[in-house]
Amino acid sequence: MSLHIETEHVEKEATVSVKGDVTIQTSPELRNALQPLFASNLEVVRVILNDVKFMDSSGIATLVEGLQWSKTSGGRFVLAGLSETVRDVFELAKLDTIFEIEG
Numbered sequence: 001m002s003l004h005i006e007t008e009h010v011e012k013e014a015t016v017s018v019k020g021d022v023t024i025q026t027s028p029e030l031r032n033a034l035q036p037l038f039a040s041n042l043e044v045v046r047v048i049l050n051d052v053k054f055m056d057s058s059g060i061a062t063l064v065e066g067l068q069w070s071k072t073s074g075g076r077f078v079l080a081g082l083s084e085t086v087r088d089v090f091e092l093a094k095l096d097t098i099f100e101i102e103g
Helices: 027-039 057-073 084-092
Strands: 004-010 013-019 044-051 076-080 100-102
Touching (some): 004 027, 013 027, 027 057, 044 057, 057 076
Parallel strands (some): 013 044, 044 076, 076 100
Antiparallel strands (some): 004 013
């Protein structure tokens, strides 16, 4: 099981596109991709999740960590393109009220 992660920088914004399931085995890859972005003085880190069909609690914890890093760095952390199953998890956990979610 692996993730495919692509990061694109445009001025003060980074877009991280994620493909695959985010699980306890793969969430460290996502964490390693996200963490350095918050030391880069970016205004926005946007994570595109439309190609993620499954996310377990470790994946959610990684995104919560990203949200905490963004608050520390003063930037925005935006989730976009949540698949229906991933959106359901966020809604059930009431995380849709904590994260900035687009689309």
